[in-house]
Amino acid sequence: MTDSALEAIHIVKRFGSVEANRDANLSVGAGEIHAVVGENGAGKSTLMRVLAGLFVPDAGTVRVHGRNVTGWDTRRAIAAGVGMVHQHFMLVPTLTVAENLVLGQEPTRGVRLDLAAASESVNSLCARTGLRVDPSRRVDALSVGEAQRVEILKVLYRGARILILDEPTAVLSPPEVRELWTVLRTLKARGDTVVVITHKLDEVAEISDAVTVMRAGETVGCLRTQDATPAAIARMMVGRDVVLAGDLVRHGDHAPGAAVPDVARRVALEVTDLVVARPRQRPAVDGVSLVVREGEIVGIAGVEGNGQTELIEALAGLRPTEAGSVRLNGREIVAFDVRARADVGISHIPEDRQRRGLVLEYSIADNLILGLQHRFAHRGVMQRDRVRRNADRQIEAFDIRPPRPDVPARALSGGNQQKIVVAREMGRDFSVLLAAQPTRGVDVGAIEFIHARLRAARDGGRAILLVSADLVEVLALADRVAVMYEGRIVVTLPRAQASAEVLGPYMTGAQRGAKLS
């Protein structure tokens, strides 16, 4: 084994009474690509921030090439060649790529910014690393994948030879992910060391040389990737056996209602030529038509930002529509407001649970009736005993932890917060469920649970419209798959004909549906 470029030994990091890291260990060999995996809240990001000098640990040691650097700051970390690429981009959108890269250490001639020199040094960096970006383009004109490349270049520009990437693939489409792998392999080839945080086990196998698994703030193991199987890693992550969504796809367990022909099922949701406008831009949703039948899951795949959010919010009544029709069980509901839609049978799991799905300061019990508050009030006065009974029932049925109705939602883990939303939206009578990113950022155990609920609802005759940035999830759940690109549905395929390879070109706009071309 090569010597360690980066080491964390018995790291402890507390935030108030919460121990984000209580015994985190990591040893990254020089010149390797090292994956760090774990459930949400396992302490991965915290550990990475300790390594990059953003947090000072409460205990433990950080070493770089054997040198003790514990408690350093970002400035010294960068000087020592350790740089972090954050999950959320930290770029100035109105500046060019070159300007963003040199920000903070601009080459100058006298007092003037020497843009030519900046551009020159960026070009030479691109050439050396094989990362191609046009330095003169404005950042707001870049795709997500390109913007991420700029983030990586920014770290390299400051001289980093040890790169830490925090969930880099969360925002990328499959082809962009493949490009990122190429970039990382290039860096490895020139001797750089890379640490990648990820949620997805197939990525571990794809890219890493070694993998460290974290659970509840502790490191539970470190394996050579060649010795590890996804199932083994998943077991380490959650401490028990789990059914992986990807396994179902591979093993062909997935047998949606094939027995009943499509046309025999009643149409539950029918959307026709729906348009959602945006100020000063092309419409966010540009003439979408789709049908969801009873007992089927229609999955919408696509790179985020292609109108999926706007489509779902328009269907839920949260966004005004410019044109088009929305029919629920044959009834036109396009003029209905949010509550009226909920009352006629539309349920909605919003993509951003902390912003749209929950009032974080409210108790579990109060969150479980959000959107139903009028049904729990008599003459305008809340019926607190009924709210309480409802909470007890839902907490039991959806295994929400801690099982205490009075605890504020903020105190729960991401997975349990999402269970509140799922319980509220699925624990009542509904005919159509709009499920937007239903398992984003929740742990493997909760994903399994939520997927099982969605399938059970489908089998019970409900219609589900699923939007997910995770193609594996769409393929695992959907009976039909549609791809959304630039506000339009560019292709719709039965599950049997859909795969990452087939859908990828549609997701990036490289290929359009026959109807549109």
Next chain:
Amino acid sequence: MNVLRRLAPILAPLLALLIAAVVGDALILTFGQSPAAVYRLLVDGTLGNAYGIGQVIYKATTLACTGMAVALGLRAGLFNIGAEGQLAMGGFAAAVVGLLLPVGTPALLAVPVCLAGAALGGAAVGAVPGVLKARFGAHEVIVTIMLNFIVLAFLNWIVATRLHVPEQLHTPDIRAGAIGRLAGAFPAFHGSAANWTILVALAAAGFMAWHLFRTRQGYELRAVGLQPAAAESGGVHVGRVWLRTMTLAGAIAGLGGTNFVLGYKQYYEEGFAAGAGFIGIAVALVGRNHPVGVLLASLLFAVLSQGGLAVNAVVPKQMVDVLTAVVIIAVAVTVPEMQRLVRGAHGANR
């Protein structure tokens, strides 16, 4: 641990008061006086005798109403700086109604009618920023600040040109609707302005608590204040809640105006609000936007206000104004609501 969590909501205001006390000590020392002696004077002059207590009750009544008007807004995520104007309009409306009623109208009829007038006057002023925010997204801070000037200038103009008593800045005495002094039942309060409007303030606090924590509208109001996007996807019309809340806040502030107009002077006088609407912001924050907290905080600020007169003999009474200002600043930096408000404003700008 559990006890600590229970106490958490009042820790921040207590810390603010501690800071204010320390600064107050330093100030008193610069005047060459003993802090202990001055504080004793302050307490003796306010809570140490029936007259002082009466004055504290009188001042607290107005502050409780403006404090609730601010607190209610904050619960819905709105920073109502317009309590001053709402208070003035409420008082003016009460005076106008009292002037229009025939002499000899029984109090049982006249007082409720005058109170309703005050509530409507305040509500009208409060509704304006509510409508403008709901319809056009106009920021309520800007609108309420500006509206204070407009309302006060309008009232000055109308009193000066139409309603004033010659050589005076106030309206004639109302003909009906006067609220009795507490001294009528408890002679010890003789000479103080304390009157039965305190019951109106207490009733308003009870209503506010019930409305916020027991009704569906209160559930929606708090949801809008904490997480507007989530409230919206919960079927709440956020704009309607803003309008309703600002109207209700204005009504409560307006009721506060009756303390002076119906309970004390029996006429509307230019400038009677005298900053009570602005102190209401501090009252709301120290009271953590809770009706009970607001009542307690209004007593505190009433003591400080009345105490300025009591200590005037040994230190300038402005020292108490400084103390009040220090409480407000200390509250602004320690109370989480305030920090969220400031952060929220930043977020909105981005």
